[in-house]
Amino acid sequence: MITPRTLSGFKDRLPKESYAKSQMLKSIVESFEKFGFSPIETPHLEYAEILKKQGSEEIQKEMYHFLDHGGREVALRFDLTVPLARFIAQYKNELGLPFKRYCIGNVFRGERAQKGRYREFTQCDFDFIGTQSIGADAEIVQVIYQTLRHLGVERFTIALNNRKIFNGLMESLGAQSQTIEVLRIVDKMDKIGHKSVCEELEKETSLKSEQIAMLLDFIAQKQEGSSLEFLAKLESYKARNATLAEGLNELCALCVLLKPLIPQEFYQINLSIARGLGYYTGIIYETTLDNLSALGSVCSGGRYDNLTQNFSKDSLSGVGASIGLDRMLAGLEELGLMQSSANVADALLIPLQSLEYGYFAAQNLRNLGLKIEVYPEIVKPKKSFAYANTKGYKYVIVLGEEEEAQKTYTLKNMESGEQKNHLSLESLVKCLQVVEA
Amino acid sequence: MITPRTLSGFKDRLPKESYAKSQMLKSIVESFEKFGFSPIETPHLEYAEILKKQGSEEIQKEMYHFLDHGGREVALRFDLTVPLARFIAQYKNELGLPFKRYCIGNVFRGERAQKGRYREFTQCDFDFIGTQSIGADAEIVQVIYQTLRHLGVERFTIALNNRKIFNGLMESLGAQSQTIEVLRIVDKMDKIGHKSVCEELEKETSLKSEQIAMLLDFIAQKQEGSSLEFLAKLESYKARNATLAEGLNELCALCVLLKPLIPQEFYQINLSIARGLGYYTGIIYETTLDNLSALGSVCSGGRYDNLTQNFSKDSLSGVGASIGLDRMLAGLEELGLMQSSANVADALLIPLQSLEYGYFAAQNLRNLGLKIEVYPEIVKPKKSFAYANTKGYKYVIVLGEEEEAQKTYTLKNMESGEQKNHLSLESLVKCLQVVEA
Numbered sequence: 001m002i003t004p005r006t007l008s009g010f011k012d013r014l015p016k017e018s019y020a021k022s023q024m025l026k027s028i029v030e031s032f033e034k035f036g037f038s039p040i041e042t043p044h045l046e047y048a049e050i051l052k053k054q055g056s057e058e059i060q061k062e063m064y065h066f067l068d069h070g071g072r073e074v075a076l077r078f079d080l081t082v083p084l085a086r087f088i089a090q091y092k093n094e095l096g097l098p099f100k101r102y103c104i105g106n107v108f109r110g111e112r113a114q115k116g117r118y119r120e121f122t123q124c125d126f127d128f129i130g131t132q133s134i135g136a137d138a139e140i141v142q143v144i145y146q147t148l149r150h151l152g153v154e155r156f157t158i159a160l161n162n163r164k165i166f167n168g169l170m171e172s173l174g175a176q177s178q179t180i181e182v183l184r185i186v187d188k189m190d191k192i193g194h195k196s197v198c199e200e201l202e203k204e205t206s207l208k209s210e211q212i213a214m215l216l217d218f219i220a221q222k223q224e225g226s227s228l229e230f231l232a233k234l235e236s237y238k239a240r241n242a243t244l245a246e247g248l249n250e251l252c253a254l255c256v257l258l259k260p261l262i263p264q265e266f267y268q269i270n271l272s273i274a275r276g277l278g279y280y281t282g283i284i285y286e287t288t289l290d291n292l293s294a295l296g297s298v299c300s301g302g303r304y305d306n307l308t309q310n311f312s313k314d315s316l317s318g319v320g321a322s323i324g325l326d327r328m329l330a331g332l333e334e335l336g337l338m339q340s341s342a343n344v345a346d347a348l349l350i351p352l353q354s355l356e357y358g359y360f361a362a363q364n365l366r367n368l369g370l371k372i373e374v375y376p377e378i379v380k381p382k383k384s385f386a387y388a389n390t391k392g393y394k395y396v397i398v399l400g401e402e403e404e405a406q407k408t409y410t411l412k413n414m415e416s417g418e419q420k421n422h423l424s425l426e427s428l429v430k431c432l433q434v435v436e437a
Numbered sequence: 438m439i440t441p442r443t444l445s446g447f448k449d450r451l452p453k454e455s456y457a458k459s460q461m462l463k464s465i466v467e468s469f470e471k472f473g474f475s476p477i478e479t480p481h482l483e484y485a486e487i488l489k490k491q492g493s494e495e496i497q498k499e500m501y502h503f504l505d506h507g508g509r510e511v512a513l514r515f516d517l518t519v520p521l522a523r524f525i526a527q528y529k530n531e532l533g534l535p536f537k538r539y540c541i542g543n544v545f546r547g548e549r550a551q552k553g554r555y556r557e558f559t560q561c562d563f564d565f566i567g568t569q570s571i572g573a574d575a576e577i578v579q580v581i582y583q584t585l586r587h588l589g590v591e592r593f594t595i596a597l598n599n600r601k602i603f604n605g606l607m608e609s610l611g612a613q614s615q616t617i618e619v620l621r622i623v624d625k626m627d628k629i630g631h632k633s634v635c636e637e638l639e640k641e642t643s644l645k646s647e648q649i650a651m652l653l654d655f656i657a658q659k660q661e662g663s664s665l666e667f668l669a670k671l672e673s674y675k676a677r678n679a680t681l682a683e684g685l686n687e688l689c690a691l692c693v694l695l696k697p698l699i700p701q702e703f704y705q706i707n708l709s710i711a712r713g714l715g716y717y718t719g720i721i722y723e724t725t726l727d728n729l730s731a732l733g734s735v736c737s738g739g740r741y742d743n744l745t746q747n748f749s750k751d752s753l754s755g756v757g758a759s760i761g762l763d764r765m766l767a768g769l770e771e772l773g774l775m776q777s778s779a780n781v782a783d784a785l786l787i788p789l790q791s792l793e794y795g796y797f798a799a800q801n802l803r804n805l806g807l808k809i810e811v812y813p814e815i816v817k818p819k820k821s822f823a824y825a826n827t828k829g830y831k832y833v834i835v836l837g838e839e840e841e842a843q844k845t846y847t848l849k850n851m852e853s854g855e856q857k858n859h860l861s862l863e864s865l866v867k868c869l870q871v872v873e874a
Contacts, residue, residue, distance in 0.1 A: 001747065001748070001749075001750070002486055002487060002747050002748055003748075004487070004522075004523045004524075004526035004527040004745075004748040004749070005484065005487075005523075005527065006479075006480065006483075006527070007480060007482050007483055007484050007509070007511060008507065008509065010480035010482060011480065012477070012478065012479050012480070012524060012527075012528070013476075013477060013478035013479075014477060014528060014531065014532070015475035015476065015477055015532075015538065018475070018476040018477050018478045019475055019476055021478070022466070022476050026463075029459070033781045033782070033808055034782075034803050034808050034809070035782075035803075035808075035809070035810065035811075036780060036781060036782030036785070036808060036809065036810025036811075037781070038452035038455070038456055038779065038780060038781050039450075039452065039455040039456055039459050039781075040449070040450060040451060040452055040455050041449065041450035041455045041458070042443075042449050042450075043443065043444055043447035043448065043449070043557050044481060044543060044545075044557060045444050045447060045501075045545070045556075045557065046443075046444055047442065047444050049439055050439060050441070050442075062506070064482075064503075064505065064506075066501075066503035066504075067503075068501065068547060069499070069501075069547040070445065070547075072444070072445065074444060085441075086441045086442075087441075087449060089441035090441040090442065090443070090449075091449070091451060094451065095451070095452075096824060096827035096828060098813060098824075100810070101452065106481060108481075108482070110505060110506040110507075119482075120480050120481060120482065128813070131813050131814060133792070133813040133814040134792075135792045135795075135796065135811070135813040135814065136813045138792075138796065139796065139811065139813065142796070142800070146803075256793060257792060257793055257796060260793065260796075260797045261796055261797065261800055308441075310438065310439055311438070311439055311440075311441040312438075312441065313438075342475065343473060343475060344470045344473060344474070344475050344476075345470070345471075345472075345473030348473070355570070355571075355572045355575075355694060356693060356694055356697065358572075359572065359575065359576065359579070359694060359697075359698055360697045360698065363579070363698055366471050366472075366583075371470055371471050371472075371473060372471070372472070372473065373472065373473025373537070374472075374473075374572070374576065376535060376565070376568050376570040376572040376573045376576065377568060377570040377572065387533060387535075390533035391533060
């Protein structure tokens, strides 16, 4: 006898959670497809050399790799971006550029076990490859906005920044070679505070204390009023450095496009967001739910040049974002936006007299658009009603001898205990549809 | 530079195929949920001991297994049934019985490479655990029927049999210990023919030639008229053996339930189907598309006792089926039932004058229910129209200076070349919605 147990660091989803996740994904896919993003699928396993030397050192250490039956070195994908780069390089002639795709799939990282973090998790990416147009950046922001609204989220903020701005500042200080190191430290602001960041920057980089103060003052500037007004205030910085000016100009062009598309309260320039280290090269985004900012960003992304640089001589630029599925699910649940039932049907139909009639009646209800589960055995009502309670059914349809003879239905509300007898098919459907809507 | 290539034996899905697959899965899930099946999710990786000694010897040889970062022996799942057994044994108290679940997920088998067979493929299982009721068997058949109808398939046949019938026949010959070996040989009937099957049975088993003739004559009997009429003709066999009688009685009870649920032309008793070897213990099914019988079964299943026997002392019975997704997709495509476009949107909107107005107009169309892709750059029409052709767009909406000034739309049919100018928003939507419906 083998003890049934889930692999350490991995997770099963029981019906309630799995159903909530699938409802969420359905809504997300509808949003992506409204913009003409197409799905693609790549295997969970790749040649290890495709995935090696990609992503951070940490990700490399956490990668699952092994020899397959043919002695090939293979690895489980750790994200959907490296396989996308391989895919684009491989099929770009067939696909035609620009190319918009979404991809929802599981990825694997052998991280140290932590609460709420699993070694297999679902990513949900959408990207726009092969265009430098700021229109593509704007559309990605618009997709984030429309996707969250379609999920029913009422208040959230999409923070916008451009990596070129910080890069330009560092260039203006002659310290561009230290950009990544400085970003790494500045990124800890929320965790360790302003003072510790200053100390660490003085210790770990060649920046002088007045340069550090300038940098930190710059990124601490907060948008008040509209994004375009805020950018107008930053106009004077453009003289400092061409890269910085380019970054501000791109943000400005982005906000001009966003203005008629998204109400201002849903997006905001935030000069302090950095989105990890080496990856992004242009405009970047982070999205937080206003009532749940401690949750962190639920949808982040940005523009990256040279997506395919390891696989192809053509330099292809992309812009995209990724929804943190588990985090989003936790957020929606906390906001009360997810159905929280373990059953997917509208009602349980309990045949007391005849399975044959029970199945027949259930199919009639399904043909009228309802989701109906039939209790599959003729048992004492005590047993089948206990089942209805375990599954959390609010409504039970009872079909006994009388109902069968009269072709009527008895509907019981399991929460209130209220029972309606002698319902016609039409009245039954009406009762249940009112509930559904 | 690394050559971009897909791992040997694995498969990428480009947008056209991936979209067709996702449309098919959406329809299948709708059908499952109509019957109250809930989704569950288990990891792609399991402790190797959970998966070992399960399935056939061949499947065991093909299993991908390796040591994880913690030195645990782990393996990629090769089906969704063994993880289901583990899941049920682990959570049965929380889930409540009977338990109905569906699961759609990828499984991995290191098979020798063959045309059309891949080492990673998607399974789509639905099962009913913890009830012996024939009602559950009937419902699984009904789900197969409703699912295929919902996918738009007009003609197919669900073949029904009961493993107990053949087992009973073998018992009546005192040869029950050879049942699996005999089934293995009989299963080759379609491939090697009647004569070779007889020869092999004589050579490999202890059956005498008149016994072989009796067995083969029995399973060659074909249903004419209704299933219940055919079963009535087999009535006399019941005296031979109790197991055989039980098998026929169960089939009879099943057909009584199916009669008001499924038109007779969609199901048929077929005494020759066996569904693999040791796995199933009761009623079994196979489904073939009438115009594409060479494709093989697109949905098979049956009843199995002792699902959880390796993980738990409780003996739990189950009944379920699995849709062969790749085969079904190939079948639907051949029957012309799948949309075959690489783009998911209803039209491509090409802004000739202003990105800002293009994005704004596109969102208005989306708000009215249309799926609209925007060409993300202002370029020469030659380039954006070439893109529309590459992507297979039938409709292109053009917004130039005049359209923007007049708030009208130009719609071009890329197939006929017809162009409609000065359309109002309402007329544009009407034109595109007629196309959609």
